[in-house]
Amino acid sequence: MHDTPAEAWFAARGWTPFAFQREVWQAMAEGRSGLLHATTGAGKTYAVGLGAVLRGPREAAQAPPLGLMWITPMRALAADTQRALAAPLADLAPAWTLGLRSGDTPGAERARQDRRLPTALVTTPESATLLLTKADARQLLRGVHTVVVDEWHEMVGNKRGVQVQLLLARLQAWNPKLVVWGLSATLGNLEAAMAMLLGTRARRPAPRLVRGRIDKTLVIDTLLPTQPGRFSWGGHLGAQMQQPVADEIARTAAEGGSTLVFTNVRSQAEAWYQLLLSARPEWAGEIALHHGSLDKAVREWVEAGLKAGTLKAVVATSSLDLGVDFLPVSRVLQIGSAKGVARLLQRAGRSGHQPGRPSRVTLVPTNTLELIEAVAVRRAVAAGRVEPRQAPEQPLDVLVQHLVTVALGGGFDADALYDELRRAWSYRALPREAFQWALDFVVRGGDSLGAYPEYHRVVLRDGVYRVEDRGIALRHRLQVGTIVGESSMLVKWFSSAGMGGTLGQIEEGFIARLNKGDCFVFAGRVLEYVRTQDMVAFVKKSSGKRGVVPSWQGGKMPLSSELADATLAVLAGCAEPGALDRATDPELQAARPMLQAQARLSRLPTPGTLLLEQYRSREGHHLFIYPFAGRFVHLGLASLLGWRLARARPNTFSISINDYGFELLSADAVDITGLLDHSLLAGDEADDALLHDVLASLNSSELALRRFREIARVAGLVFTGYPGAPKSTRQLQASSGLFYEVFRKYDPGNRLLGQADAEVLAQELDIAHLAASLARMRAQRIEAVTLAAPSPFALALMVERFREQLSTEKLADRLARMVAESEAVLDAAAVSAPASGPAPRRRRRTGPASAA
Structure with missing residues (x-):
């Protein structure tokens, strides 16, 4: 005998439920909401899916109304989820209907759903929100008894997650007994993430956090370069790894498996696809490319080939990160740094995507420092150090859009909606005056758009706020959502x-x-x-074989704090006497020549020290600093310190950044006394002086304008065009720029301007992380080194700057000369003082300011 229909359904297939699946079924039967955190491929869909089916009427003679809404962040994942739910629905609730609604849903299917929604609907945040704009939304959606939010870790930290929060608050207002479950595989702050999903409304019975612990082997290894060298820079090892990657794909295929080759950006995916084809021309048609800019039909063909096992390999970006089920995939290759522990775990889970099968991810370094990262990420995974995520606080552009959405969907009472909004986590502390400002903005266009009827989007009739203009309604529905990219x-x-x-x-x-x-x-x-x-x-x-690889906006993501700290910890271990002789990690042995070169020419950075390198060349005076805080923070730090140094002594700086540090290049010598005594590192997040200096050091108005363009689109100020007639980037930028200037001049208190400034600080500059980095730098011991030749770390930063200035050929010539210079210094030092390192150079060490 089996205690529940879910267990009986499992038994009929010869399966045995995991303990966490039984725990979810029991919690959902008790009417509890919660968050299920489990390894990718562990069976989360059946855990929550069967629990949701068993909560609804299963013996109905005809299809019940919409009761289960399953929200996923990606269209491909939505289709996969629909297929996964079809089997249990057919057996356990044969009267139920199952449908999918996303941007890819054909018009005929949408029309059928408009006549009658399915009992279970798999959809995206944008398509679910569009249902709220229907005049009879309350009648259509009040029967929803269960909402499942898949891949919550993917949405919790951005505005799509806020959009989901607002949707849930609306559904809970219509059905106080609504049960909500989130699914996650890679989160470091589970309790907080569950609260962000479920909101502030007191729930009885109490929600449940379920951790799905199963024995699943995860293998993280590295494809080692044969000649890593003593010097390396971004992309240095890429061509050297071409043949080894092709060999690994061939080996996996010979064993009957497929390989996913992940890159971080679309341009890199395009480049590696070409590299693999040039290595193995006979693979044409047997390997494929997948990223978000490719046509839907192309992507679907690739996904079908992966599922069928007919493709040896697919080169992909984050377009295949999430939980689409590709059983033939037995191997994942990660080209370059994954930039974060969570991202690597997510991608590793695409292999062995089934309980009991091992997952294997192989790291393919594109420069020697990524060998150090490989050791760091493996140790971070073993220690369970995964990045936390935080929801945005009170984004007013999303709120403005939501007000119009709800006004379309039957209208609203202002007091009731304000109370409802405060049940969503991101708006739990929303002041009434901020809500009133947003309401005034959609009703009369705020203080500066009152003369333009098209911005009077919502009207008050008999105490209810509604949208009455059909043109406004159409334009709003056409651009519901928070995904804003370049045209x-x-x-x-x-x-x-x-x-x-x-x-x-x-x-x-x-x-x-x-x-x-x-x-x-x-x-x-x-x-x-x-x-x-x-x-x-x-x-x-083209008849030619070479072409420019396109670059896409947002192409460079920063190293996460967790992975940066783990990398510094590995370097600290390498800095200990004899550590490299005792090292057992194959990556550290491969990186040994570079680490020894860095130690001889300079120092290895550690968590307790801040390394400063100075070097004089024909270009001028170079200052290299290595906070290991990620490229976004380094841009802010470099601009801030350059501005402070120039304020003390007039100078002009060129800036270069990577994830490990930054370079300041100037024509005149730099006095680093303010760095040695930590005075130039002053400031914390609440310090107005730091805020002033950061904004003064950058073109903050241009950054704010760029942010405002996105905010203007989400808030509905800028219309992106009708289907088949999109507006160009130039038109959209001109429109948003005009609003920006009008608000600055005539409505300086406009809260959307304030949001743009806040997002620049929080996201573009990551002011909290920047302030924390300054605090850590003040607590570190300063190690200042004057270089006789560029160190490996310094050379990598110089190459970042050269790439913006030189052609490929000229860059190669310049690099050859610089590497030869550094190699000569190393060789000369080895001859003159092999035991003690290179000739003495000036070093200055200072402790934290408190110890000075």
Whole structure:
């Protein structure tokens, strides 16, 4: 006998439920909400899915109304979830209907759903929010008894997560007994993440946090370069790893498995796809490319090939990060740094995506420092140090959009909606005056748009706020959501006979830089640009073999604090006498020449020391500093310290950054006394002087304008165009820029301006992390080194700057000279003083300011 229908359903398939699955079924039967945190591929979908099915009426003669809403962050994942739920629904609730609603849903299916929604609906945050805009939304959605939010870790830290919070608050107002469950695989702050999902409303019975602990083997190893060298820089090892990566794919295929090759950005994916094809031309048609800019049909073909096991490998970005089930995938290769522990775990889980099967991720370093990172991330995973995520606080652009959404969906009473909003975590402390400002903004356009009727989006009739203008309603529905990217252009084949097939989308700014006849790499092909017409870039196949790889906005993500700290800890261990001789990690042995070169020419950074390197070249005076705080914070730190140094003594600085440190290059010598005594490192997050200095050191108005462009779109100030007639980036930027200037001049108290400034500080500059980094730097012992030649760490920063200035050929020549110079200094030092390192150089060490 089996105690529950869920266990009986498992038994009929020869399966035995895990303890965490039984725990979820019991909690949901008791009417509890909660968060399930379990390893990717452990069976989370069946844990919550069966619990949700058993909560609804299963013996109905006809299909019950919508009762289960399953929200996923990706369209591909939505389709996969629909397939996973179909089997238990057919057996346990045959009367139920199951549907999918996303941006890819055909018009005919949408029309059927508009006549009658399915009993269980798999959807995305944007499509679910669109249901709230229906005039009869309350009648359609008040029967929803269970909401499942899949991959909550992917949404909790951004505005899509806030959009989900607001949706849940609305549904809970209509059904106080609503049960909500989040699914997660990679979160470091589980209790807080559950609170962010469930909101502030007291729940009885109490919610449940379920940790799905199962025995699943995770293998993290590294594909070692044969010649890592004593000097390395971004991308230095890429070409050297081409053949080893191809060999690993071939080996996995021979064992009957497929390989996912993950890169961090689309341009890198395009480049590696070409590298693999050039290494193995016979693989054409057996390996594929997958990223978000490719046409839907291309992506679906790739996903089907992965599922069927007909593809040896797929080179992908985060477009395949999430929980799509590809059973044939037995191996994951990560090209370059994963930048975070959670991201690596997420990608590793794409292999062995089934209980009992091991997951294996192999790191492929593109520079020698990533060998150190490989050791660091493996140790962080073993220690369970995963990045936490925090929800945005009171984003007013999302609130403004939500007010119009709810006004469309039957209207609202202001007092009742204010109380409802405060049940969503991000708005738990929303002041009434901020709510009133947002309400005034959608009713009369605020203080500066009152003369324009199109911004009087909501009207008050008989105590209820509604949208009455059909044009306003249509425009709002067309751009519901918080995903804001650069305007894209379709890429289509040029055909003299008419319009050709679609290859995908590419950012308008990239196409705008091309001339007729220019070649570029896209969708795994070398294409020749023909012309642009009606926001479509027409191309033809190029006869050449080389082309420019497109760059996409947001292409560089920062190293997480957890991984940066773990990397510093590894370096600290390497700095101990004899440590490299005792090291057992193969990555450290491979990186040994570079680590020894860094130690001889300079010092190895450690958690307790802040390394400063100075070097004089024909370019000028170089100052290298290594806080290990990630590229975003380093941009803020470099700008701040450059500004403070120039304020003390007039100077002009060029800046270069990477995840480990930054370079300040100046024509005049730099007095580092203020760094040695820590006076230039002053400031904490609550310090107005720090805020002033940071904003003064950067073009903060341009950063704020860029943020405001996104805010203006989410808040509905800027309309992106009707289907088939999108507005260009130039039009959108001009429109948002006009609003920005009008508000600055005539409505300086506009809260959307304040939000833009706040987002610059919180996201662009990461002011909290910057202040924390300054505090840590003040507590560290300063090690100042004057270099006789660029150290390995310094050379990597110099290359970052050269890439912006030099052609590939000139860069290669410059690098060859610099490496030769550093190698000569190392060799000379080894001859003159092999036991003690290079000739003495000036070093200054100072302790923290409190100890001075």
